[in-house]
Amino acid sequence: MWLVSQPNSVILEVKVDPNAIGQDCLEKVCEKLEIGAEADYFGLRVCQGSGPGRWLNLRNPLDPHRIPGGRLELRVKFWVPPHLLINEPTRHQHYLHAKLDLIEGRLVVADQEVARRIIAYIAQAETGDCDPDMPPTHIYEECNKIGPQGVKPEDHMEKIIEYHCEIAGMRSSQAEYRLLKEISKLESFGEELFFCKPVTQSNNAHNLYSHLLYHRQQTEEPRARDEQEIDGGATVGCLTSGQNVGGCGCRLSTCVGVGPHGIVVYRPACNGDQEIGVEKQSIPYTAIHRAQPLRRLFQLSYVTGEGHEATLNVKMATSGQAAALYRAVTEKHAFYCCETVRSDVTEQFIRDLKGTIASIFNDSSTLGRRYVFDIRRTCREVHDRARRAAHARALAHTHAHTHAHTHAHAHEPRTRRRSGTNHEEARPRSSSGGGEVLACRVCMDAAIDTLLLPCRHVVCCQLCAPRCNRCPLCRRQIEKLMHIFLPVEYQKSPGVIIK
Incomplete structure (x- = not known):
């Protein structure tokens, strides 16, 4: 029996076979x-x-x-923009995880106005339309850590209520989608941090991003240093006694962020009021030659912006953290940047002592084999797989509806059947068996009813069109949307539409 907790504190009990792998447990939870x-x-x-x-x-x-204790947590491992999520339950799970990360400080919002909109979306998704006389203040207080910290403006709560009233009538699913769209624009979206020292109350993701927002001094390229290795054993603080002389009270260690586009090395460089800031070195995946863990050391070979080869050595607190950093870099690069997962990634494994002894006599033995990576599909493959599954469900629903209609029509009286024959023959085939021809090319469920301008393509429904920034056919930027009405079914006389 395994206990899997969700971000809304709901715990699921999962029963799997004693020899089951983790994928079996995840599939039962997702089912x-x-x-x-x-x-x-x-x-x-x-x-x-x-x-x-x-x-x-x-x-x-x-x-x-x-x-x-047999306890596991269901979490989003790979974040993607919300328009790539096909199913509504998947978007809801992403919303729950995004709300948890915002409240716990793993996602930091720099703009106060954006933070207020996010809080309003959360309140709309949780409680519905806002009553100005009795606003959901408990939701506002729960989300108090979202946005820049410190003394709030006097009109902070009034602005949140104003935003909440502006989106009255918005469905819960729409509010969740708007929130996911807002956080997808954040700099820390999808970034996983690995601190060189253990995570504490003063050395965590919230303090790091707050430090960046407080000082506003970031350099993309680090200063010239004598040492060839980054030792994260020491922490650098910015007036940890308080904010009397311009400090933020943080005390951070070096950390590495692994995101959708590459890795970022954060090196706090605070020295009282003379030099305050964070050295931020960005390394895209396209510049990385090789990455490998060597006990506590994570080694990265890459090409600088000037075309020179360089090596980055980061000493982590334990060898397990160095291996976890190596795994995150490899898996995120494969998921976001590759067309498919290569065999040299899926076939990497290590052996324990028993497996090592068994491999001496039989090299193909699977005894004691533990795989290094568990990624199976890339972002493109997951999206295509989900889109095809949704299309198959829509076709099955259409065929079932057509079969039920045909079965009911077969039991009608003969005279009534004859009188309705002409109408059925006069209607176009696209409304029954070929109904998917007029289906939205994004959700493959609703009917096409929106014109994309200026390219003038008609491929989406009114729910999917606002989620697209570019036309799905020609990839041209969408500037305006126009609702249109297409005739679907006709009688024998043209121009008469059957509702």
């Missing part, structure tokens, strides 16, 4: 939540007593001795 077609966006984290947990390798057998 209960109806997100099986897009399960590759999610992962299971092992709950740690203190600090962030570690991702469970889904290709390896579930080991009760390495998972305290």
